Amino acid sequence: MLGTGNAMVTRYYNTCFLIRTADGNCFLTDAGGGNGILGRLEDAHIAYETLHRMFVTHGHTDHIMGVIWIIRKIAALMEQNQYAGEFDIYCHDVAAHIILTMSDMMLKKKDRSYIGTRIHLREIHDGEQLAVPGGMLTVFDILSTKAKQFGYCLQFSDGMKVTCLGDEPYNARCRQYAEQADWLLAEAFCLYKDRHIFHPYEKHHSTVKEAAETAAQLRVKHLVLYHTEEKTRGCRKALYTQEASQYFDGSIYVPDEMEHIVLD
Numbered sequence: 001m002l003g004t005g006n007a008m009v010t011r012y013y014n015t016c017f018l019i020r021t022a023d024g025n026c027f028l029t030d031a032g033g034g035n036g037i038l039g040r041l042e043d044a045h046i047a048y049e050t051l052h053r054m055f056v057t058h059g060h061t062d063h064i065m066g067v068i069w070i071i072r073k074i075a076a077l078m079e080q081n082q083y084a085g086e087f088d089i090y091c092h093d094v095a096a097h098i099i100l101t102m103s104d105m106m107l108k109k110k111d112r113s114y115i116g117t118r119i120h121l122r123e124i125h126d127g128e129q130l131a132v133p134g135g136m137l138t139v140f141d142i143l144s145t146k147a148k149q150f151g152y153c154l155q156f157s158d159g160m161k162v163t164c165l166g167d168e169p170y171n172a173r174c175r176q177y178a179e180q181a182d183w184l185l186a187e188a189f190c191l192y193k194d195r196h197i198f199h200p201y202e203k204h205h206s207t208v209k210e211a212a213e214t215a216a217q218l219r220v221k222h223l224v225l226y227h228t229e230e231k232t233r234g235c236r237k238a239l240y241t242q243e244a245s246q247y248f249d250g251s252i253y254v255p256d257e258m259e260h261i262v263l264d
Contacts, residue, residue, distance in 0.1 A: 001255040002040040007062035014062035015227040025133035028054035031066025056091035058149035059098040075111035153177040169206040184220040186211040187227035212247035222251040
């Protein structure tokens, strides 16, 4: 977990994470809101030459601004002949437009020149399946009420199912992608008891309680909670786990920043 916080945190980094397979291939999901993503990858000892694919859920600043820094870094390595192969960014049309616009306005010409040659924006569509190292990725529209957003279901070759719901409440029309997942990654903006403080519903987010109820309803094995507030920093893991366990009997993970989770 490279970051676990919501958009306005300052003590956490914005929610983004990386899945690393046994053979060393890396798959990055979102990049947070700035160049902090570069430090997070370095702290996680992720070599850029192992990073060839990333998924961008949507165009909000706390998820997409870091993408520009990833592009800049990889383009620079390509320019220096220190990066072999190509880099694919999977995103829907709205996010692709944002990334291209920012690249045109912010990147140096030599860095921008790699977009379309060795750095590719792969536009994805609801229900599309993509082959990725270790398995098959099925992308789906989470039916956001704020901005177009996609999640995904990653089915590994050994049968393990990992579903990323993005950072908004679960929509029942996405059930086929999340039901009986081995791992469900879901946002939990705050504790249910703190809903009057953080106003998650007005911001189209859910509390720990709703995320746990969703996991129980979908009969998943493991629940990972992220995209949280930061006022509970230091005791978040204990408080969130305690509340979630009242509604979900499976394994509950409330990862700290930079925590590794073994998917098994």
